[in-house]
Amino acid sequence: MDLERVASVIRETAAAEMVRQFADLDPGDIGEKSPNDFVTAVDLAMEVRFAARLPDLLPGSVLVGEEAAAADPGVLDRLGEDRPVWVVDPLDGTANFASGYPLFCTIVALVTGGETVAGWIYDPFSERMASAERGGGAFMGERRLSVVRPADLRNMNGAIYGYRFRTSSAYREIWGRGRGRLGHCFNTRCVGQEYLARLIGRAHFGLYTRLNPWDHAAGCLLHEEAGGAAAMHDGAPYRPLGPRQGLLVAPDWDIWRQIEADLIRPASV
Structure with missing residues (x-):
């Protein structure tokens, strides 16, 4: 798996929808799937873009997006299939985004055989992109990541x-x-x-x-x-x-x- 190809799709999608429309939503662009569980026109537009692009990077793969699963929970059954599955939260932190608070991100995982084999998290404002492939370590750009253990x-x-x-x-x-x-x-x-x-x-x-x-x-x-x-x-x-x-x-x-x-x-x- 070419982690950078996926990262490029994530950056381009975030720039086209998330960054462009931040703090510029109309009231009609914001809705609720359930009480306090928000969805915006940006969530939906980003998921459509990911559904069109990510499966092309891996022939035979399918996509499970948060918004598609909210509309049809049966979409989650794809996670139990043999095909590779892209699991996508196009806009994590929708409530923050909708209220104009700049703390949100995009999350993408690749799941095969019920196990996560690769993952990406992208913050469009800091431009931090964390990525990992199972067994290969976690990286932010060229820097290998290591969690910190406080002494106390x-x-x-x-x-x-x-x-x-x-x-x-x-x-x-x-x-x-x-x-x-x-x-x-x-x-x-x-x-x-x-x-x-x-x-x-x-x-x-x-x-x-x-x-x-x-x-x-x-x-x-x-x-x-x-x-x-x-x-x-x-x-x-x-x-x-x-x-x-x-x-x-x-x-x-x-x-x-x-x-x-x-x-x-x-x-x-």
């Missing part, structure tokens, strides 16, 4: 959130146990930007309970290829077709086990 857990920053989990007692308990043991906990409303932050050392861990494949397939691969640890709460490997709740990513397996024991395990008792 209290200096570790990261994300703890989930749409439905937010209102549960277990979620509040996890937040409470993390206070004082970990550093700053946040929610950017853009999972792809959180993966990028971990790849460049600005964040260190993430606890997620809403696992759409277009949000995490590329990011998990990038994190692992940069030397990080990622697994479901029970220790099982993340898979795009796997359970839809309960993912923890951390700088290494020692920290992963410590966060799991201190924050997650007590909530499941």
